Amino acid sequence: MSETVTESYIGSGIMYVDGRDVGNASGVKIDIEQETKSQPNYRGGGGNSAEVTKIKSVKLSATMNDFSNENMALGLRGKVEVVAAGAVDDEPLTAVLDGLCDTTKMIDTSIAPVLKNEAGTTTYDVDVDYIVSAGGIRPLSTGAMTEGQAIKVSYTSKAGNALQALVESGKEVKVVIDGINDATGKPWTLKFYKWKPSPTSSLDLIGDDFGSFDIEGGVLADASIVATGKSKFFVRSAA
Template identity: 30%
Template sequence: MAVEIIKKVYRPSSLVGQVYARPYGSATAPMPIGNVLELALEHSEDVQKQDDMTALGGGTHAEKRRVKEVLVKMKLADLNVVNLARGVLGTAQAIEAGTVEDEPHTATLGGLLRLQHIQPTAVIVKKGADKATATPVTAAGNYEVRPEGIFMLPEAAGLAYADKLWASYSYGAYAAIEALTTNAIELELTFGGLNEADGGKPMVVEIWRASQGITKSLALINKDFGALDVEGTVLMDSTKTGVGISRYYKASMA
């Protein structure tokens, strides 16, 4: 019976589970965001105290407490396109596979030709004043094809500084994220928790409306696993009405 659940005292907690998100106000299904290493709600208060001046020794005559804010904090282990775009306030674009012919560059021995697209294949580099009369340059001893572009070998025999180059290549589909191009998104979050310390009993927490700010850092070279530390503010959801109905979040426990 539900009353027995409410009366239960033994309730140690060690939660794991899935976190789902969808844009606030959206009618689409909440989608899992991947492995979340840490998820927490942090409450802060504005506490005002009135001194007791009626007797020696001091003390508190009255106190007023109001919640200043509730923060939601997450450590995201999966740096997928959606999480990364939200974490850097970016916009994501799907780039379909294609080919490029005679992309212009200037040679710098020991330097990188940063191509317009990543992970090039079937690369042909030509040298000449214009693409119509340019002649192919062999890769061996002159350049290396890398995911980030074409690296000009310092000792390249068939190339010289400031040579005009023309690169043709193919590339596969990929995603591009332009950082700092949008406002912080507002999300509806659902945590489907399972209590490992209490027989796997479920605990579902629904956060009706929360902003998500930019990640504190984006580790690009790191000997440990990468993660995104993000946080936001739990905001009032004016669509939630009624006596005893929270406009911020709800926890349901079995």
């Protein structure tokens, strides 16, 4: 009599997209949609005389817990641009008292900006006439500026990157999950040859709990795989 082997499973792992570690990802799952065509049995007794089930689509979805621009670009069909630090001189703004005058670039708040009136004859005092944040300048109604006044600010922009959302048509990426079965300590891997993420339906950007967002996309057939018995979609290897 053959021995029955059981293996409990608790999955964890690191998800890589085109070799890039996406950070903490949960809810990674595969959904396979099937389509069944049946031929009824007309010879009496009911039922079917033949049945064929075909794979209609294969989808891979994941919940991203790291809000990097690179991860968000996957879910927003975006492009990430590197932004270098640099000096910005006399950027024109219009004062909105107790509101935000947003600047073209993010302000490096560790370096004090210089805010003046349009003529450059008056220099305003930070935390007295205005408050500075990464997003721009907030003129105070208790300060020396007036509503709608033309002002100009010189500042140092902060280095980082910028996500240009919804500018790409969607690209196909390779996904590898380097996993471990926490119940047994055994390693496993999943390789998806071609994954095309769709735009995410929602993003919760402000809240009182840790944020996350979902990305789903189709797993496409890799036409370069022609060997008999080899999957064109994905392969799972386990110890």
